[in-house]
Amino acid sequence: MSIVQLFLDYASALVLPAILVGFPLYGMIRKVRVYEVFVEGAKDGFHVAVMIIPYVIAILFAIGMFRASGAMDFLTDLLRPVVGMIGIPAEVIPMGIVRPLTGSGSVGIILDMINQFGEDSIFVKMAATMFGSTETTFYVIAVYFGAINIRKTRHAVPAGLIADIFAMFAAVYVVLFLFG
Amino acid sequence: MLNYIWGGLIVLSLVFALISDGNDFLQDTYRNGKPLPVTVYFEDDFDPDDHRHEVDVQITTSDLTSHYGDSLITGNTWSGALLFTSAGRELRFAEDRPLMEPLKTICDQTGQSDCRGTLQGTPTTEQWQTTITFRPVRWVKMNAIAGAAIDFAETAVTLALGLIGGLGLWMGLLKIAEASGMLQALVRLTQPLIRPLFPKVPHNHPALGLIVLNLSANFLGMGNAATPLGIKAMQELQTLNESEDTATDPMVMLLAMNTASVQIMPPVTLVAIMGLQINQLFFSIVITTALSLIVAITAVKLLSRLKRYREVAS
Numbered sequence: 001m002s003i004v005q006l007f008l009d010y011a012s013a014l015v016l017p018a019i020l021v022g023f024p025l026y027g028m029i030r031k032v033r034v035y036e037v038f039v040e041g042a043k044d045g046f047h048v049a050v051m052i053i054p055y056v057i058a059i060l061f062a063i064g065m066f067r068a069s070g071a072m073d074f075l076t077d078l079l080r081p082v083v084g085m086i087g088i089p090a091e092v093i094p095m096g097i098v099r100p101l102t103g104s105g106s107v108g109i110i111l112d113m114i115n116q117f118g119e120d121s122i123f124v125k126m127a128a129t130m131f132g133s134t135e136t137t138f139y140v141i142a143v144y145f146g147a148i149n150i151r152k153t154r155h156a157v158p159a160g161l162i163a164d165i166f167a168m169f170a171a172v173y174v175v176l177f178l179f180g
Numbered sequence: 181m182l183n184y185i186w187g188g189l190i191v192l193s194l195v196f197a198l199i200s201d202g203n204d205f206l207q208d209t210y211r212n213g214k215p216l217p218v219t220v221y222f223e224d225d226f227d228p229d230d231h232r233h234e235v236d237v238q239i240t241t242s243d244l245t246s247h248y249g250d251s252l253i254t255g256n257t258w259s260g261a262l263l264f265t266s267a268g269r270e271l272r273f274a275e276d277r278p279l280m281e282p283l284k285t286i287c288d289q290t291g292q293s294d295c296r297g298t299l300q301g302t303p304t305t306e307q308w309q310t311t312i313t314f315r316p317v318r319w320v321k322m323n324a325i326a327g328a329a330i331d332f333a334e335t336a337v338t339l340a341l342g343l344i345g346g347l348g349l350w351m352g353l354l355k356i357a358e359a360s361g362m363l364q365a366l367v368r369l370t371q372p373l374i375r376p377l378f379p380k381v382p383h384n385h386p387a388l389g390l391i392v393l394n395l396s397a398n399f400l401g402m403g404n405a406a407t408p409l410g411i412k413a414m415q416e417l418q419t420l421n422e423s424e425d426t427a428t429d430p431m432v433m434l435l436a437m438n439t440a441s442v443q444i445m446p447p448v449t450l451v452a453i454m455g456l457q458i459n460q461l462f463f464s465i466v467i468t469t470a471l472s473l474i475v476a477i478t479a480v481k482l483l484s485r486l487k488r489y490r491e492v493a494s
Contacts, residue, residue, distance in 0.1 A: 005462060010399070017401055027360040034356055041355025045348025048411055049340050057338040062184055062189040064332030068324040069193035070200050071314045093381075100439075103449070110453055118328040118455050128454055128461055132446045133469035137439040141182070144428065144435055148418040152426040154491075155483035157181045159432065160439040163476035167440070170468045178464050 016043070026067040048147045055146030059138050063101045072097055088172050095127040100137040100161065107131075122179055129171040132162050197321035204320060209248075209287055211316070212366055215300060215311030217243045220271070222261060222306045233262040237271060248282055262299070269299040271312055289317045344408065350408035352389070363389040377437075378430040378476065380420075387416035391434055401445030429491055433480050438440065440476035441469055 059070040062160045066072075075097055080090045088096075091113070113124050134146060137160040145153060204210065221236040241255035260273040273279070273295040279287055287295030295313040357363045367389040374388055374395075379386050390413035397406035415429050427435075446465055451458050483489050 005459070011400060015396075016402065016405065019353065023356050023360075026362055027356040030360040032356060032359045037355050037359045038352035040352075042348040045344050045346075045408075048347050048351075049344040052343075053337055053340045056340050056436075057320040057333045060339075061329045062186050062334040064328040065227075065325040066189040068328035069196040069321055073193055073194040076198060088270040103244040107449060107453065110450075114453070119396065119436045119454070124457075125461060125464065128457075129448060129464045130469055132443070132450050132461065132465035133441060133472060135439045135441040138185075140439050143340075143407060144410055144414050144438065145431070146364060148414045150418075150425055150427045150431065151416075152423075153182050153458060154432055155181075155480065155486070155489040156427055156432045156435045157185065158489075159436045159479040159483055163436060163440040163472045165347065166475040167468055168474035170466070170471045174464045174467050178219045179415075179460075179478035 034074050036113070050076075050151065052146035055142040056139070059142040060102075063138065067098075067105060086169075088169065089123060089126070091123040092108045092126045092130070092168075092172065095130050095164075098167075099130055099134055100164045103136045103139065106136075122175060125176045125179055126172050130168055130176055133171060137164055138163065191329075193325050199326050200321040201319050203415045207317070210282055210314075210317040211247060211318035213313060214247070217314050218299075218310060218312045219390050220299070220303065220308040220309070220310060221257075222262075222303075226303070226306045229264075231264050235260055235271070242285065250282075253280055253282075262303075267298075269301075269303075271299050272296050272297055285320060286317050288316045289320055289323070290315045311436055330382070346404050347408045347411065350405060351412060354393075354409075354412055360387065366392060381417070381430050382420070384418070386418070386429070387413055387420070390416055394434070395437060395442055398442045399444050401443045401447055403447060406438070410434065429480075429484055432484070433477070436476040436480045437473065440473045442473050443469060445480075 001099060024034045024038070027037070030031065038160045070093060076090070079093050079097075083093060086089060095109050095113075098109055110124065110127050113121070113127055117123050137157075141153060141156055145151075145156070182204075216239065219238040221238065223234040223236060224231070236257050237260050239255050240258045242254070244253040244255050245251055258273055258279070260271055263270045263272065273287070275294055275465075279295065283295075290296065295314075295316045299310050299312055301310050303310070354363070357366075363386050364384070365384060367384055370392045371383065371388050374392055376379065376385075378388065378391065390409060394406055394409040394413050397403075397409050413434060414431060417434070419429060421428050421431075444466055446454075446458055446461065455460065484491070
């Protein structure tokens with residue numbers, strides 16, 4: 001495990017510099033006017049960032065309201081008996097609900113859990129595994145589809161949510177299997 | 181589906197806020213207008229004609245418990261200032277007050293940095309037993325959801341504009357990669373691997389190379405690079421799209437693979453939070469993420485066959 005990790009550690013540290021230097025260098029070898037081409041491409045950055053604003057506003061403000069309304073606590077109480085039957089501890093339910101919605105919110109939940117249960121606790125391991133193995137689905141949808149003005153998302157949301165829900169359960173069982 | 185979820189989030193937040201505020205109203209959670217017994221100790225020499233006194237305020241546990249009907253609140257002594265104004269005697273808690281619920285909410289809701297309440301009666305001695313009345317607190321959650329909506333709308337703009345730098349950098353680099361033929365080489369090299377997942381993307385199309393780059397960046401936990409690369413890949417996929425606003429199969433597949441997050445390196449944020457503990461979680465994260473990626477891909481494939489999600493025939 002440590003060799004794998006070490007390799008990945010090096011890889012992720014070296015990939016970025018390699019690209020930053022390698023792309024322009026290869027371009028120069030192939031006689032590309034690198035500076036001019038770079039600027040031409042970089043122009044698009046601003047345009048894209050502005051394009052996604054309405055999408056991100058729409059998603060984030062709805063999620064923000066939902067969180068502020070206290071609905072999360074209610075949902076946790078509602079889900080507690082249901083997921084308890086299949087072996088999911090109630091302590092990790094908030095993470096399962098918040099993770100697809102907001103990144104900062106789920107960071108806050110992990111920090112709270114570390115305070116409450118300690119870093120070693122199995123609940124923290126479950127929550128951290130959930131965090132590490134899923135993404136803020138709605139934000140990603142807003143950014144990726146917003147950038148190209150896609151409003152009809154078809155099966156993107158259900159597919160993303162199915163994977164998220166599965167990952168929540170998988171995180172609990174995998175942690176139980178490895179550490180339980 | 182996003183329409184329903186989005187609308188649902190907004191309507192549900194209103195419903196829950198109403199329930200919570202209605203409950204506060206019925207239970208009178210904040211005891212609006214009802215006086216709470218306090219003892220005020222004067223720090224400096226007591227002079228009833230002074231306009232301002234530095235004071236200590238003691239609220240006992242038993243008074244708090246019986247007043248708010250919550251056995252978990254504990255009493256304490258706080259520092260503050262007593263002001264003698266034309267409207268009466270006003271107590272202001274010092275700004276660093278460590279107040280607990282429901283006093284904390286009462287202070288936050290009345291909107292002043294120094295929590296204020298009106299004292300009844302006139303002080304006679306240096307240890308003055310009296311009662312305090314706070315300003316009435318109503319519609320806590322209603323205010324909260326309205327405030328959150330505005331805050332998060334602003335956050336959204338900050339987040340989006342924060343992407344400009346990274347987007348610009350990667351868009352520029354990718355343009356060079358395109359012009360130098362690097363991207364095309366990557367496409368030829370990796371398409372046997374990646375094309376089975378994106379069968380509708382034509383042979384040798386640059387989108388395939390960008391998808392590979394996006395997935396690799398995710399794989400290595402380079403979230404900052406993954407987003408611009410993913411956006412660029414989406415732009416390429418959009419050039420193949422016959423409709424303007426409807427997602428195509430390859431787009432949904434790429435998105436699902438991103439939301440399932442194919443990372444092997446844990447995200448930087450998580451490493452920062454967990455410190456050394458992260459090493460233990462390496463395997464659990466890899467296994468979970470691999471499983472959820474398989475589920476995501478399967479879900480996309482299966483759902484695309486459903487009538488309601490089928491691509492408009494082209």
